[in-house]
Amino acid sequence: MTYYSSEMLRLDNLPEDVLEEILTNLSYDEIAKNRIVCKQFDRICKKLLNRGFNLMEKYHGQCLRSVKSQLPRRESERRSHPLSRHCDILTAIETRISMLSMTFIKYVDLNLCCFIPGKVIDEILRILKQISFTTTPPRPHEILQELRDISSMAMEHFDEKILPDLKHSICASVSNVSSYDMPSTSLKIAHHSGSGSSVLSHGFSRDRLHQIFKKIYSRTRRNKTSVVSVKGQIGKVKQRMKRQGLQIQLQSAKLQEQAKKITEQDTQIAEMRKHLEEWEQKIGDLTAELSRAREDDSIDGCKRKHIDVIGRESDSGNSKEFQAKKRKLIIERKSSTDAKDVKFKIFMSSLLAEESSD
Structure with missing residues (x-):
């Protein structure tokens, strides 16, 4: 009979790939709660939560595109279509996802936090699966009530409890932003007990830091607008490619007809x-x-x-x-x-x- 010590049976002794595969069997709410176990669990759970948000966003986009492709072009005909309720629910979910993205993703991209509310991901995935496999889903205000409540609570909690700590950690880790007009040498904040003000060793004050972070924020906004414009251009290019693909299909069909006629004429x-x-x-x-x-x-x-x-x-x-x-x-x-x-x-x-x- 083989005996295993307690050190060998601990989960944190497993490789990260194995531990990540084990955690993927849990719901995103449980993954978010397991972040408090240890630093290794926190790192893996953060990665899984961010990945879950991206996968949920992609899955929602696929569902919305498939539903819109089946709806008629006239607005009056859409209201009486069987998929009109599906479209309303998916549009409301899209609004919620954009609000959550505006709240969290900016700090997720800066690697300051992860997408914390895993319960929101579970609820959105549940709604998407429900409307995908049912022909007559419930009314939008009924099926989206829980999602509105938990998403609003998550955004309020983030703005009130987590965001101030993140801003403080940004000020503490100012040495990591050397690419935005900061000196290459490391900067240290020296706290003077007499005046209570903090001054950098190179002469940078809090006002200077505030200006630097304003520049960072403005550049981030400009980058977002440029990304949106590039996405719009990519969408136009995709539409053109789609139209050209349809034209190519028509031309190929005409060529097949001409080839058929030529063979008939050759036989004649x-x-x-x-x-x-x-x-x-x-x-x-x-x-x-x-x-x-x-x-x-x-x-x-x-x-x-x-x-x-x-x-x-x-x-x-x-x-x-x-x-x-x-x-x-x-x-x-x-x-x-x-x-x-x-x-x-x-x-x-x-x-x-x-x-x-x-």
Whole structure:
């Protein structure tokens, strides 16, 4: 049997990746409450809370875009649409997220704190899942009542209890802002017990520090406005890309139609060529038959002339030899379908029959 000491069973002895994986199974409210365990838990829980806020914001954006894409363009038609209540709830949540971001994210970006109210993240995720899987969600003022209460309480608590301590810690850690017109050497605040005023070792007073922090705040605001403008430009570019993608799809569809028509025309041309070759073959056969028929007619004409000559000679000479040749030529003569030839053949056959009978 294996025994483990109490030091080996402690959670803070685990690697940070393993501990982070364990804490992800908890709700964000429980993660926020576990920050008080130790410094390691505080560091990991801060990272998980900030990540949870970003993931929740992205998930809300996806839900809002998917709902808006299904709504009609007309405002009058949207009110009677089944997803109108979903859109109202998501819009109200977007307002709450922007208010929370204005309160916390400025100090989260400066690494002075994390997104403290984990219960707010849990409530927003619960509402988003509820409206995603239901066709008829409750009314906005009913489903958002708890979110309004806890988010307002969180922002008031931050402004009243946490923000003064953060400002004091900013004043204490002024040496970390050397990039904003501060000297590169470290500055230390010396407290004089007699006057009660604090003066820097390099001659910087509280007024000077106040001016420096005003500059920091003004630059931060300018950076935010520039970021907003850049986001707007990125949105316009995305819309242009979307329109161009639609145009490309239309052009590709037209190209497919043209390719289909070209294939059909190629098949038709091939069939026409086949028919043309057949007709050319038929015409060649007809011309050959016509030439043979003409040759046969010429041969028949020559034989007729020959028979006539022989007949005239036989009539003049009255010899039996010419009569025999005439009969032989008549018998050897090719058959013809001409009416005159048929009559001539009948006449000659009858004449021969009479002579044979005599």
